[in-house]
Amino acid sequence: GESVGLHLPTLSVQEGDNSIINCAYSNSASDYFIWYKQESGKGPQFIIDIRSNMDKRQGQRVTVLLNKTVKHLSLQIAATQPGDSAVYFCAEGTSGSRLTFGEGTQLTVNP
Amino acid sequence: SAVISQKPSRDICQRGTSLTIQCQVDSQVTMMFWYRQQPGQSLTLIATANQGSEATYESGFVIDKFPISRPNLTFSTLTVSNMSPEDSSIYLCSVRQGLAYEQYFGPGTRLTVT
Numbered sequence: 001g002e003s004v005g006l007h008l009p010t011l012s013v014q015e016g017d018n019s020i021i022n023c024a025y026s027n028s029a030s031d032y033f034i035w036y037k038q039e040s041g042k043g044p045q046f047i048i049d050i051r052s053n054m055d056k057r058q059g060q061r062v063t064v065l066l067n068k069t070v071k072h073l074s075l076q077i078a079a080t081q082p083g084d085s086a087v088y089f090c091a092e093g094t095s096g097s098r099l100t101f102g103e104g105t106q107l108t109v110n111p
Numbered sequence: 112s113a114v115i116s117q118k119p120s121r122d123i124c125q126r127g128t129s130l131t132i133q134c135q136v137d138s139q140v141t142m143m144f145w146y147r148q149q150p151g152q153s154l155t156l157i158a159t160a161n162q163g164s165e166a167t168y169e170s171g172f173v174i175d176k177f178p179i180s181r182p183n184l185t186f187s188t189l190t191v192s193n194m195s196p197e198d199s200s201i202y203l204c205s206v207r208q209g210l211a212y213e214q215y216f217g218p219g220t221r222l223t224v225t
Binding site: 042049 | 119152155158169214218
């Protein structure tokens with residue numbers, strides 16, 4: 001069945017550096033992808049999404065890149081701040097169907 | 112995005128008892144979902160709550176263990192029945208509006224079964 005996984009379970013960066021969180025997916029039929037941020041004790045927070053007809057989308061300090069050829073998704077966070085410390089999940093889905101979540105990456109930002 | 116609240120936020124329950132978790136949304140939504148997140152792990156979909164009909168359960172989850180109600184477009188409940196310590200998890204309500212792809216989550220209910 002389909003699966004979504006992450007290359008790096010933990011990522012530690014210095015404040016001000018850029019962070020890159022990676023995600024691999026296996027369902028070539030997926031047509032949209034979402035990145036979530038989950039802080040300790042809270043529910044997942046929607047960050048940014050991207051449709052399969054795009055290869056890049058930018059938000060405020062975040063950029064998502066989609067490479068359908070190798071089924072790879074990444075989240076780039078510019079000028080990482082201590083408040084960015086959290087677990088980040090990627091999720092994939094097809095139109096009208098449920099989301100499948102990856103395993104999560106713990107991002108730690110060191111001051 | 113919709114504002115989603117859950118009650119209770121946390122609870123400690125004895126094995127063999129049941130707990131009902133409520134999910135309230137501040138606007139009408141098309142789809143409501145219930146997820147489970149075990150400590151340190153990712154999210155697993157339990158079921159899709161259907162308004163006016165029986166919920167659609169994922170593999171490994173059954174109605175007798177996780178009965179779900181959805182009486183209208185803004186409210187749903189999930190009951191965790193005959194609890195055991197293995198049911199200790201965070202239970203999350205999630206919503207999606209119409210044809211939109213975006214899906215939003217409530218704050219979660221942290222359940223501990225002793």
